[in-house]
Amino acid sequence: MKTDIFLYNKHLFNDNTHFNSWVISPDNSTDEVGQIFSPSTESTDLLIEIANKVTSDYFFLQVKTGNISFDDANLIEWLTTTRELGSALSYCHYWQHANDEVTRHNVIEYTEGSIRDDFNVGALVLIKTSLLHEYIKNLQEKYLYAGWYSFRLFLSRKGSIELVNNYAYSTYETDLRASGVKQFDYVNPNNRDRQIEMEKAATHHLQEIGALVKPPFKEVNPDQEIFPAEASVIIPVLNREKTIADAIKSVLAQQTDFIFNLIIVNNHSTDDTPKIIDSFNDRRIIHHVPQRTDLGIGGCWNEAINHEACGKFAIQLDSDDLYLDETTLQKIVDEFRRQRCAMVIGSYRMVNFNLEEIPPGVIDHREWSDNNGPNNALRINGLGAPRAFFTPIIRQLQFPNVSYGEDYAVAIAISRQWKIGRIYEPIYLCRRWDNNTDSNLSIEKINQHNRYKDKLRTSEIRIRKTMSSKIVNKKSTTC
Incomplete structure (x- = not known):
């Protein structure tokens, strides 16, 4: 069986015998074969659309927009390792193209404390399909911005999130702002609606794992x-x-x-x-x-x-x-x-x-x-x-x-x-x-x-x- 892969840009595979490619499109002006429509790259609706299309036991999902490239053999190795581990989700290091330079972009291990919404899993992840169906079946709230984040937290509760030691793909960076500027995105008033959803998803996760604290909080004298x-x-x-x-x-x-x-x-x-x-x-x-x-x-x-x-x-x-x-x-x-x-x-x-x-x-x-x-x-x-x-x-x-x-x-x-x-x-x-x-x-x-x-x-x-x-x-x- 081919493994489904959902991308934001078309990709020419060297060997189509292994992968079934889907293109995520922001509009439905065309009705091409292998295309799914989602106005938001982080919405719950996108996950529902994917759940309706996916047929393989694991599927690749591009979680950041922009161009990526990869070699089929690297994805197959990644998939094999993840199946053997039985991971809920896996991700890997990648090559980053920016300012006419190519560098290794290492990512860090996922832990119980990795609950910030900007945790970097890279641009491409591999997900166990049965857990997507379970998530959709028990869905309590739909999100426009926090769909992927909520799903990631769900996966962390249901199984292991593994960092595979591989550089399986390349990204082409368009956000070239300094790290000292990017770190303040979450307090930008223009992102307020997004942050409200992220907070709601994080709060639900803490409730589910028994780590939610509630008022009243103590005062001092x-x-x-x-x-x-x-x-x-x-x-x-x-x-x-x-x-x-x-x-x-x-x-x-x-x-x-x-x-x-x-x-x-x-x-x-x-x-x-x-x-x-x-x-x-x-x-x-x-x-x-x-x-x-x-x-x-x-x-x-x-x-x-x-x-x-x-x-x-x-x-x-x-x-x-x-x-x-x-x-x-x-x-x-x-x-x-x-x-x-x-x-x-x-x-x-x-x-x-x-x-x-x-x-x-x-x-x-x-x-x-x-x-x-x-x-x-x-x-x-x-x-x-x-x-x-x-x-x-x-x-x-x-x-x-x-x-x-x-x-x-x-x-x-x-x-x-x-x-x-x-x-x-x-x-x-x-x-x-x-x-x-x-x-x-x-x-x-x-x-x-x-x-x-x-x-x-x-x-x-x-x-x-x-x-x-x-x-x-x-x-x-x-x-």
Whole structure:
């Protein structure tokens, strides 16, 4: 029997004895043999159409539009491996053609925590047909944008999702934006309808696997705590002689009705950063140099929150960023007092080195909701900035000693049981320039970052499953 393959462009096979090719078309103006119609590449309706056509035990599906090319022999090897494994879904590495260059594009392993909707399975996947029919038979809701995503999560619940170690096809990249730009697609207001569907699909998945957290979330009582200051601004820094002075000035300019200080954790800078810090003659500045020399950003944060001078609220400022104006600290502390939350997250404006606004502009994370934000947080890659913490809670948790994702790690941990407050107006300036560390990352670095955050999500999902099972057991014993 031939194996069905569903593509967005026609492909000439060297050997048609192995594959039955279908072309997915955005319109029904023609009625060609082997063509199926779907106005949306991610809709449930497309999956229904495929279910009505497919006859093989496994089928290939192109999940990203654009041109791809492949050799039949590579697909046959991929299919054979997947059948032997009995996988629900499999995917593989691929060759990427972009800017007249051809490179290997490695993808990462799928784990329990790989629930973000932008997880990269490449452009072509192989799916067990019986599970597509099961999904359609038990369909509870149809999606325009989240059909494929919902189905992928379903497959992860029903069987294994395997990365096959093969470069079975080539893609021809048309989206040549830098990684630092692409990462904000999910907060683009133009994508709001799509994000609503993605959140709904992710929430259903967490419900199905027993990892959904529900309100009410705990509040804190900041009035019971006594600290040497009401707030501390935390700046970890390593070799930022060009920007650290501006960051310090933006803190010292703050106008508040409370006492605050600034803890700068100088991670053994070798440029003029230490001299610049010491040039400020202000008793509010604590210039702290750790004894350890193996600290990442998270480790530097731990040095600050555990410092005897740390205030009741620990508030972020990166060494190359600025507060928007002199009211930022007051607005954050007011939100802690008003909502009695364990964490407050603000909004920021993206600017260049000259403080001119650059795309995507204001990042406010309006996708957050008090009831479901802690669940949706596992789907997205970040929660916003600036981040501020109620010090007794963050001291309980501590940051992982890494320089990427340390903030996300503690944020999702807090969100599972504590209330998080939001400020939707910009109060922070996030600077980007050509040499900025996260302006345009390599594939290897992107994979490293994504693998780490997926690992965090895996741990968090397992913790939440344990919490849910304890709640269920408690209810059953009281009945």
